[in-house]
Amino acid sequence: MFSKQNLLAGILIILLAVIVWHKVLDQTFLGEGYYYFDPQNKFVLINIYGRLVDFWQQLDVLARILFTVLPPIFHDNITVYFAFQLGIMISIYLTLFYVSLFLTKNTWLSFTLTVLFLSSYTGSFEMLATGNYQRFVQRVAHFPILLVSFVFLSKYLENKNIKHYLASFMSFSTGVVLSHFSTFLLPLFAIYPLVW
Numbered sequence: 001m002f003s004k005q006n007l008l009a010g011i012l013i014i015l016l017a018v019i020v021w022h023k024v025l026d027q028t029f030l031g032e033g034y035y036y037f038d039p040q041n042k043f044v045l046i047n048i049y050g051r052l053v054d055f056w057q058q059l060d061v062l063a064r065i066l067f068t069v070l071p072p073i074f075h076d077n078i079t080v081y082f083a084f085q086l087g088i089m090i091s092i093y094l095t096l097f098y099v100s101l102f103l104t105k106n107t108w109l110s111f112t113l114t115v116l117f118l119s120s121y122t123g124s125f126e127m128l129a130t131g132n133y134q135r136f137v138q139r140v141a142h143f144p145i146l147l148v149s150f151v152f153l154s155k156y157l158e159n160k161n162i163k164h165y166l167a168s169f170m171s172f173s174t175g176v177v178l179s180h181f182s183t184f185l186l187p188l189f190a191i192y193p194l195v196w
Contacts, residue, residue, distance in 0.1 A: 006107055008099060009097065009107055009110070010094055012111070013090075013094060013097055013111070013115070014090055014094070016115060017089065017093055017118050020118060020124075021086055021128065022086075024082050024128055025082045025083055025086065026082075027078075027145055028078055028131060029081075029131055030130065030134050031079060032134050033132050034134075035134040035136075036067035036132075037065075045089075047187065060137075060138045060179060060180070061180050062178035063138045063141070066137050067137065080134075082135060085133070086133075088141050089118075089127065089128065091144050092127070092140070092143050092144055093118045095147045095148065097110050097114040098110075099112050099147045099183070100149055101149060102116065121123040127139075138179060138181060139179065139181040141179075142179045142182060145172075145181055146169055149172040149189075150189070150192075151168075151169050152167040152171060152194070153165070153166075153192065156168060157193060159167055168189075
C-alpha cells in the first residue's frame with residue numbers, strides 16, 4: 001500500500017492542494033467565524049459558577065478544544081488559522097486517497113477521485129467554509145477520524161476480526177463525541193455492510 005507510486009501520488013496530492021487552495025491563507029473570518037474566540041464558547045471543565053461542566057453536555061467538543069488550545073499559540077494571526085485549516089484539509093485529502101486505495105486497490109482511480117474532490121468547488125470549498133471558520137472546526141476537522149473508522153469497518157467485513165469492528169466503532173464514536181455532525185455519515189456505516 002505504501003509503494004513508491006502511492007507515496008508519489010500522496011506528494012502530488014499535497015502539492016495540488018496547496019496550488020489550488022493557497023489563496024485561503026489570505027482570507028479573513030466572515031460571518032460567525034469569530035464565534036469560538038468568545039471565552040464562554042471554549043472548552044473548560046469549570047464554568048463561571050465554579051461547578052464542573054458535564055462533558056456530555058458539551059456540543060462541538062473538538063471546536064471548543066481547538067479554540068482553547070490554538071489562540072494562545074496563534075494569537076491574532078488569522079493567516080495561521082487558515083494554514084491550520086489547509087493542513088487539516090490536506091490530511092483529509094490524503095486520508096481519502098489511502099482509504100479509496102485500500103478499498104479499490106487501484107492507485108490511478110484513488111488519485112483521480114482525490115484530485116476531483118480536492119479541486120471541487122462544491123466539495124472542498126464548502127468544507128473550507130468560505131471564511132466561516134466556526135463551521136470548519138465544527139463540521140470538518142474531525143473527518144479523518146471518520147474515514148479511518150470506515151477502513152476498520154471494511155477490514156472487519158473482509159476478515160470478520162472483531163478487533164477491527166471494535167476499532168471502527170470506537171473511532172466512529174470518538175468522531176461523534178468530538179462533533180455531533182459526525183452522525184451525518186451514519187447512513188454510510190449502516191448501508192455499506194448491507195450492500196457488502
